Amino acid sequence: MQLKVQGASMAHSEENGYLGNVVFAVEGHGEPYEVTLQSDTGDDWNYSLHFLDTPGTEEEILAVEEWLEADDDAFDELLYAAEQALEE
Template identity: 50%
Template sequence: MNITIIHAAMTHDKENGYRGSVQFEVEGHKHPYEVSLQLNSIRGTTWDYSLHFAKDPGPEEDMNKVEAAIEQDDDLFDYLIDAAAQTLPDEEEEQA
């Protein structure tokens, strides 16, 4: 699945852990997506995420394809996390 990052951001604080979002386009899809990410350092090292359309709603079938790709392709999921983590100041990026 070919994706293009439109925008990425991440913040970190002790209370909420790491929180980020990545807006991206998928080749062949008409509507961009956004994935919201959270890593709560109290709960462990597993990233939680939520996928939704970034702007206008699109076909559920397209959303399901992207969701399946994120679930099955660790490299894709890591790419999205890395895109957000790159927006952190250097000292916090090392901890992500």
């Protein structure tokens, strides 16, 4: 799978830690996705994946979920985009 980041944001606060969002498209999928990233310390990340606006197919989102779980490079690309947004 290939992903293309379309936008990213990240904020940090003492009480909530790091909270970021990345909007991205996956080659061959009909709808864009948004992943929400959260970490208390910036080391161990939780995430939630959903369609950005219009729901796509369950098969597509499950495939992306499995891909992000299995491919550290893909997850790291999304995390990097959010971290870069924090530095701006």
